[in-house]
Amino acid sequence: MNEYIGIAVSFVLAAGIAGATVVLGSTLGKKNPTSEKLAPFECGKDPFSLPKGRFAIKFYLVGILFILFDVELVFLYPWAVVYRALGISGLIEIGLFLGILMVGFVYAWDNGALNWE
Amino acid sequence: MSDLALLIPELILVVMAVGLILVARRIQRTPVAPVGTVFAAMAAALASGWVLSWGSKTGFGGMIILDGYSQFFKILSAATLALAVLLSVRSLDGEQVPRAEYHALLLLATTGMMLAVSAHDLLPLYLSLETMTLCSYILVGIRVERPSSNEAAIKYFLLGSFASALLIYGISLTYGVTGTTDFAGITAALSGHGPGTNLLLLVAIGLVSAGLAFKIAAVPLHAWAPDAYQGASAPVAAFLAAGSKAVGLAALGRVCLAAYSSEGHVLSAVLAWLAGLSIVVGSIIALSQTDMKRLLAYSSITHAGYALLGLIAGTPDGASATMTYAFFYVFMTLGAFGVVIALGERGEKLDGYRGLAAQRPGTAVLMLVFLMSLIGIPPTAGFAAKFVVILSVVRSGHMALAVLAVVCSVVSAFFYMRVAVFMYMNEPQESPPARFPVAVFAALAVAALVTVIGGISPGSLAPWAVSP
Numbered sequence: 001m002n003e004y005i006g007i008a009v010s011f012v013l014a015a016g017i018a019g020a021t022v023v024l025g026s027t028l029g030k031k032n033p034t035s036e037k038l039a040p041f042e043c044g045k046d047p048f049s050l051p052k053g054r055f056a057i058k059f060y061l062v063g064i065l066f067i068l069f070d071v072e073l074v075f076l077y078p079w080a081v082v083y084r085a086l087g088i089s090g091l092i093e094i095g096l097f098l099g100i101l102m103v104g105f106v107y108a109w110d111n112g113a114l115n116w117e
Numbered sequence: 118m119s120d121l122a123l124l125i126p127e128l129i130l131v132v133m134a135v136g137l138i139l140v141a142r143r144i145q146r147t148p149v150a151p152v153g154t155v156f157a158a159m160a161a162a163l164a165s166g167w168v169l170s171w172g173s174k175t176g177f178g179g180m181i182i183l184d185g186y187s188q189f190f191k192i193l194s195a196a197t198l199a200l201a202v203l204l205s206v207r208s209l210d211g212e213q214v215p216r217a218e219y220h221a222l223l224l225l226a227t228t229g230m231m232l233a234v235s236a237h238d239l240l241p242l243y244l245s246l247e248t249m250t251l252c253s254y255i256l257v258g259i260r261v262e263r264p265s266s267n268e269a270a271i272k273y274f275l276l277g278s279f280a281s282a283l284l285i286y287g288i289s290l291t292y293g294v295t296g297t298t299d300f301a302g303i304t305a306a307l308s309g310h311g312p313g314t315n316l317l318l319l320v321a322i323g324l325v326s327a328g329l330a331f332k333i334a335a336v337p338l339h340a341w342a343p344d345a346y347q348g349a350s351a352p353v354a355a356f357l358a359a360g361s362k363a364v365g366l367a368a369l370g371r372v373c374l375a376a377y378s379s380e381g382h383v384l385s386a387v388l389a390w391l392a393g394l395s396i397v398v399g400s401i402i403a404l405s406q407t408d409m410k411r412l413l414a415y416s417s418i419t420h421a422g423y424a425l426l427g428l429i430a431g432t433p434d435g436a437s438a439t440m441t442y443a444f445f446y447v448f449m450t451l452g453a454f455g456v457v458i459a460l461g462e463r464g465e466k467l468d469g470y471r472g473l474a475a476q477r478p479g480t481a482v483l484m485l486v487f488l489m490s491l492i493g494i495p496p497t498a499g500f501a502a503k504f505v506v507i508l509s510v511v512r513s514g515h516m517a518l519a520v521l522a523v524v525c526s527v528v529s530a531f532f533y534m535r536v537a538v539f540m541y542m543n544e545p546q547e548s549p550p551a552r553f554p555v556a557v558f559a560a561l562a563v564a565a566l567v568t569v570i571g572g573i574s575p576g577s578l579a580p581w582a583v584s585p
Contacts, residue, residue, distance in 0.1 A: 100135065107138045 061113045065105070072101050120176035123183045123235070125168055126161040126191055127228050130198075133157035134224035141217035150220040151209075151556075154202045157224060161231070162195035179299055180238040185583035187235035189440060190367040193447055194230040197360040198223060200451045203560035204458050205352035207553065212260050212350065219259060223356065226252035230364040237375070239288045239298040239325075242368055246284070246332060249364065250277050253357055257349040269348020276341040277331070284328025290321035300376040307379040322377055326387050329372065332365030333421040334414075336394040343414040351465070354410055355454030358417040359447040366424050366443050370436045373428055374585050381431040385513070388429045393518055395422025400525040403532045407467045409457050412532065413450070416491055419529055420446050426506040426522060430513035436584030438505040444578060445490070445498035445571050452487040452564030456480060459553040459561065470536050472545025480550075481540045483565055488533045490568045493526055498571025505575075 079086070079094050086093075108114070121128070137150055144150055165188045173184040201223060209216060229248030236242035254277065258270025292298050294317050295306035313319070327338060334342040346354035373384050399419030406412040424446060427439030456464065459480060463469035474481035490499035503526065511519045570577065 103135050103138055107141060110142050 058116065061108070065108060065113065068101060068104055068108075072098065120181070123168065123174070123176045123181055124232075126164045126195070127231050129157055129161045129164060130224045130228045130231070134221040134228070137217045137221040137224070141215070141221070144217050145215060150216045151202050151206060154220040154224055155199050158195045158199035158202070158227070161227075162192045162199075165191040165195065165231075175237060177241075179301065180241045181232075181235050182237035183235060184585060185581065186367070186371065186436075186440070186585040189581055189583070190234035190363060190443075191231045193363055193444055194227050194234070194360055197230075197356060197363070197447055197451065198227040200455075200560045200563060201352055201356035201360070203556040204355060204451070204455050205350070206556040207461075208350050208352055208458060213262055214259050214350070219256070222252045222256050222259070226256065226356075227360065230360055233364050234367040234371070236368070236371070237300050239291060239300075239303075239372075239376070242372075243281075243285055243288060246364075246368065247281060249361060250281070250332070253277075253353075253361060256353045256356070257345050259353070260350055263348075265348045266350075267348075269345045272348075273341050273345040280328050280331030280338060283324045283331075287321045287324030287326075287328060290317055290324065294318045294321060300371070303376045304378060307377070312380050313383060318380065319383055322380055322383055323387060325372060325377075326369070326384070326391070329365055329369045330391050333362045333369070333424070334418050335391045335421045335425060336398040336418060339395065339399070339418045339421075342418060343411045346410045346414040346417075347408060351410060351454055351458045354413070355451050355458070358413065358454065359450045362417060362421060362424075363443040363447050366421075366428075366439055369425075370428055370439055371585050373431060374433070374436055378431065385429045385431050388425050389515060389518055392422045392425035392429065393521055395419060395425065396522055396525045397422075400528045400532075403529065406532070409465050409467060409469075409536075412467065412536075413453055413457070416453075416529070416533070417450060419525070420450070420491075423503060423506055423522060426510040426518065429515060429518070430509050432509075432513075433584040435509040435513065437579070437582040438509040440582040440584065441575075441578055442502040442506050444582070445502040445568070448564045448567040448571075449487050449490040449497075449499055452483070452561060452568060453491060455557060455561045455564060456484040456487065459557050460550045461553075463547060463550050467536065467539065469547065470539040471543040471547075473540040476545050476549040483561055484540065485537055486565055486568055488537055490572070492530045492533045494530075496569075496572040498568045498575070501571055501575030 075097060076094070079090065083090055083094075133153055137144070137153065140149075168183060169185065169188040171183075173182070175182045202220065205219070209219065226249050229245045229250075229252065232245035233242055233249060236245055254270055254274045257273050258267050260266040288298060291303065294315055295303045297303060297306060307318070331338040331341075342358075346358065349357065369388075373381075373388070377384055395418055399415050399417075399422060403412055403415035403419065406415060420442075424439050424442040427435045427437075427442060429435065458464065460469060460473075470484075473484070486497060490497035493499040493503040495501075503522075507519050507522055510522070
């Protein structure tokens with residue numbers, strides 16, 4: 001069980017720090033509420049609307065394109081850590097990977113996914 | 118780089134798919150996409166045969182295997198792709214389906230199929246099956262302007278994700294028990310302790326079988342198939358019924374024989390239940406269907422059960438019986454769906470077949486051949502296929518299951534023959550269907566040829582049906 005102690009400690013620390021900030025903020029902090037401050041923070045659209053309201057499909061496309069670059073970064077980062085060890089073959093492989101991902105991006109661009117109107 | 122050479126067939130399909138995606142907007146109104154896809158499929162089939170001449174080997178750290186079993190199913194997948202593309206020629210014109218994307222998705226789904234049959238590790242197996250099903254979800258819902266198509270895609274997606282979760286859970290439990298996901302490693306790890314002693318492993322095997330049973334639509338994981346096939350366009354339904362079922366069987370066969378072979382008695386009990394239930398439930402529910410695509414969906418569920426009969430024995434002979442079954446099943450199903458496609462809107466309702474023989478005798482004869490093969494009447498391939506799997510199940514000692522299979526064969530004859538009775542013994546009620554394009558005819562001819570040749574010389578496939 002010894003190897004799990006580290007994980008347990010990090011759980012306790014994470015819960016402790018997160019809990020402490022919430023508790024300290026709500027007890028010690030200055031409270032000066034306005035209606036704007038009390039509104040839940042969301043970006044891109046009105047913070048409040050009924051769920052039956054319509055949601056612009058453009059955000060969905062932006063989300064998909066975000067995933068494209070997100071996946072790219074997820075693989076680029078570990079590659080960057082060991083790129084000296086992988087050498088030229090690693091460079092070619094990551095190039096192929098980026099090339100295939102970019103095909104998706106080119107397709108989206110070509111079919112007008114980047115035109116906001 | 119020598120590892121990459123093992124994947125030449127897949128690379129051909131991927132390059133074609135990526136090319137189609139890149140120029141998608143410029144080739145929508147041209148026949149570039151279907152022609153290119155058919156050629157890519159033929160090239161991939163030839164390459165699959167060619168790389169086999171180097172002999173069996175593994176690559177990518179033992180994750181990918183090249184052997185007779187994998188190449189058999191790769192060629193079968195490529196044939197499914199080519200026939201599905203030929204069958205979709207006219208139905209694409211009538212719908213608002215983007216051609217390049219449709220064909221790219223078919224190519225990528227087939228790539229997933231090919232990788233799945235040569236996976237020699239649970240994780241590549243999972244990934245490649247996901248590649249196949251993700252493309253299938255979109256293909257089912259590709260007729261975006263039809264609510265029924267969207268509904269089918271959502272149903273298929275939700276149930277499919279659930280089944281994937283079962284599969285990956287089974288894989289993680291297997292990893293927990295054996296410490297590896299590699300098939301050879303699993304076999305080595307399991308040879309240590311006695312069969313049936315590890316409860317966790319039994320749960321893992323149950324979950325993996327359930328995840329794969331979903332792909333072949335075996336009862337009780339069959340509920341998605343009728344809805345998905347009905348909502349999808351007929352060529353997509355044909356592609357799913359033929360391709361994903363053959364690949365699911367191939368994966369199940371590989372997992373049974375190469376990974377969990379030491380737990381053979383548990384696997385054969387699970388597979389026997391899946392097979393028995395599929396045969397009985399599929400045959401009985403099909404009796405009340407009036408929509409041709411639903412009828413063929415229940416027929417495909419029944420056939421999944423028959424194909425599983427070969428795997429119950431857990432022997433190489435049984436696995437090659439299943440391979441033979443999968444091969445002939447693919448062509449007779451594509452043929453039956455092909456006639457449905459050839460008749461257009463009229464072909465999708467059972468009543469549309471009334472008096473077809475008087476109006477289109479040639480089409481009616483083709484349909485009769487496929488129906489006879491689906492029942493298993495000699496001299497068609499369906500008889501040869503059913504014969505080998507039932508023989509295999511008799512040899513493994515499951516007499517009750519063999520009797521059940523034969524009885525249900527007779528039950529299924531009723532709903533297949535009803536179509537034939539409608540064609541030959543009823544008066545036509547609708548105007549004759551339009552002539553169908555030559556591509557559809559070519560696909561039907563190939564399917565009919567394989568169905569007839571397979572029936573006349575059933576042993577012709579035996580040299581290639583080598584189990585893993």
